[in-house]
Amino acid sequence: MKKPVYKELVAASSRPMVLSILAGGESYGYEILKQVKVLSGGELEWSDGMLYPVLHRLERDGLIAGRWELTDEGRRRKYYRLTARGKRQLARDRVSWRAVHGALEMSWGGGHV
Amino acid sequence: MCELDREIRRWRRQEMRRSSLSPRELDELEDHLRARVxxxxxxxxxxxxxxAFAIARDGLGETSVLSREFARAGAVRWRRALGYGWALFALSFLLPALRFEFTHEPVQVLSLTGxxxxxxxVTEGGFRHALCNLAMLLTLPALWRGRVRGGRWLAGGIGLMGLYLLATGLSLPRGGGGFSASLQVGYLVWAASFVCAAVGLWLRAREWVPTTAERPEA
Known part of the structure; x- marks a missing residue:
């Protein structure tokens, strides 16, 4: 059985992960959680309660914006979308994570480990 | 789904009592719980x-932890305004608030801190001043737990009081009678602290209202 990804790494990747998912279109909490699971093949273990503070923090920082909508079942649901600022942040995050990923790949591929 | 609705109502009531989650935050968590159920x-x-609801609720974790996280991550404008109000309030106690000048010979000047x-x-029966401070104390629970009873009324009352204090300077003796009194920076800071706290409570009340949602366009 595979070991789950370290908590610290999960936390560090939460922003680009949420921003990337929202780059694909508007979404809401539970749906985002499901997408994280699918995208990571179940390797990133996000607890249900972990996502909402992340969403609120991103909203406070202006990277995403939320709006309330009534679902077909008459439930209130908060949908989030990426803002222009969020798009710029995602581009920066992408560069940073690629740099980290590239460096690690190089070091492992070069027989340093 | 009556059973589920009952469970959710009970959960909401419980959380309203014991956590500092706002109705909007509870709405969002409720939607999550229903989807999980x-x-x-x-x-x-x-x-x-x-x-199923119990499983979903457990999956969400401790709401006290969640509410702390929300408080740290969420819109904290109201908390900041209320915090500034309290900082000004505390500062006003240290600053000079009143200055008396006795014009009789020999001329004497007396400066009092807040x-x-x-x-x-308190000791000489000027209860109006003391009552103002008491009203400020009522805002403390909001700063502490994010919850306060009659927040809108308190915001209105404290705001009006602050404006009144700023505008009129209460019923100070002015000139005549052998001495004059003037308001010092401490008094203005004290009065401004009420306005600041009122703004904080008002912002909080705005966030505390339930959500209004729109149906998506077909």
């Missing part, structure tokens, strides 16, 4: 809605 019922048809004015009000 649907999934649990799909996965195991033998589950009762109450049991604390000294407050103490004089």
């Amino acid at each position: 649907e999934l649990e019922l799909e996965l195991d048809a033998r589950l009762t809605p109450a049991r 604390y000294e004015v407050f103490w004089a009000a």
Whole structure:
């Protein structure tokens, strides 16, 4: 059985992960959680309660914006979308994570480990 | 789904009592719980809605932790304004608030700090000053737990009081009678602290209202 990804790494990747998912279109909490699971093949273990503070923090920082909508079942649901600022942040995050990923790949591929 | 609705109502009541989650935050979590319950019922048809709800609720974790995280991550404008109000309030006790000048010979000047004015009000029956401070104390629970009873009324009352204090300077003796009194920076800071706290409470009340949602366009 595979070991789950370290908590610290999960936390560090939460922003680009949420921003990337929202780059694909508007979404809401539970749906985002499901997408994280699918995208990571179940390797990133996000607890249900972990996502909402992340969403609120991103909203406070202006990277995403939320709006309330009534679902077909008459439930209130908060949908989030990426803002222009969020798009710029995602581009920066992408560069940073690629740099980290590239460096690690190089070091492992070069027989340093 | 009556059973589920009952469980959710009970959960909301409980959380309103014991956590500092706002109705909007509870709305969002409720939507999450309902979606999770649907999934649990799909996965195991033998589950009762109450049991599925318990699983979903446990999956969410401790709401006290969640509410702390929300408070740290969420819109904190109101908390900041209320915090500034309290900082000004505390500062006003240290700053000079009143200055008396006795014009009789020999001319004497007496300057009192906010604390000294407050103490004089308490000991010499100036209850209006003391009551103002008491009203400020009522805002403390909001700063502490994010919840306060009658927040809108308190915001209105404190705001009006602050404006009144700023505008009129209460019923100070002005000139005549052999001495004159003037308001010092401490008094203005004291009065401004009420306005600041009122703004904080007002912003909080705005965030505390339930959500209004729109139906998506077809």
